Amino acid sequence: MVVHYCGSNDIGYAYDSWVSYEKVAQNAIDNTRAYVQQLEELWPDVRVLLIGIIAGPKRHEEGNTGYIKAINAGYHKLCLERTTTRRFFDLNPTLSENLDPGDILGQPLRDLYLPDGVHYHPQAYEIFREQLKPAIEQLREESTGLREESTGFREESTGLRVASEGRRPLGGSRHEVPPGL
């Protein structure tokens, strides 16, 4: 299986160039779709865990969180098109504070970040482990057919937040693609 996190640098590219954010956001979604589809063509039973772009302090300072939401919504939609083999996972809620119902990203926990406002202190990856390992294990078990009974979701027992068919994924309806994307 493949665990993929990409798109943050696309946002940085838009910030550093004259290419519109809308174009970059749409291309990030299209390219990720192409990558996932390419994997699926070459590796038919591949499972893909797609991680949403994390809105670190730098992205907040740049004022780009709206585009991060748009790209994550696109990623989420991409995964919902094929729920048996693709899952979307958003780490933002566990790396943020001051979350409220109207703001899926909240404010980043700055102590976790290096001074560049993008990358993490090594200890922050403990959160990655805590959050992603159950999701990876679940998806891998499904892919290898070890699961005798497919429960599809283990949010109640593990705090896992994974998009899955018939279940409310992380962020749920708040992951809406804005007009134009």
Add this chain to the structure above:
Amino acid sequence: MRLSRRTREKLQRLHEKGMLLDTLRGVWPQRLQLENRPAMWGELDVAQKVEEPVVLTGSSIMRLWSDAAQHLAPLPLMNRAFGGSCTWNWVRGGGHGEPGRQVAAYHPSGESTIRIPSNYSRTSAPLSHLFPLWFSGGALLRLERHWVRV
């Protein structure tokens, strides 16, 4: 010619990265500063290849997860992310061959066919975005030279 503060800041950032002229030519993606180039896929495979792996791909946030193998144990892990990569780098590489094909090759049954998806799209700096700059009488190029002198 008066440039807005935001434009000046962008130009400054591009210049600091040594990429101002490349951006004006619309070739930014080819010159991205990518780290840990997996042109060394082969080298990594010698050291790290495992059976039926969990493959981490993407950009630096994945690449810098140096303890991933320990964190995700006993899952067999291969970290093939590379720093600085954008989404288009994972479709067509940008100096890295075809990452999707490389990753798919870790499929236990192997893979010999290569098909690039038709919906691939790469963001580059289109000239349409830059025409206003080009028509500014080469001032930006002079500005670049000025910065270089400074």
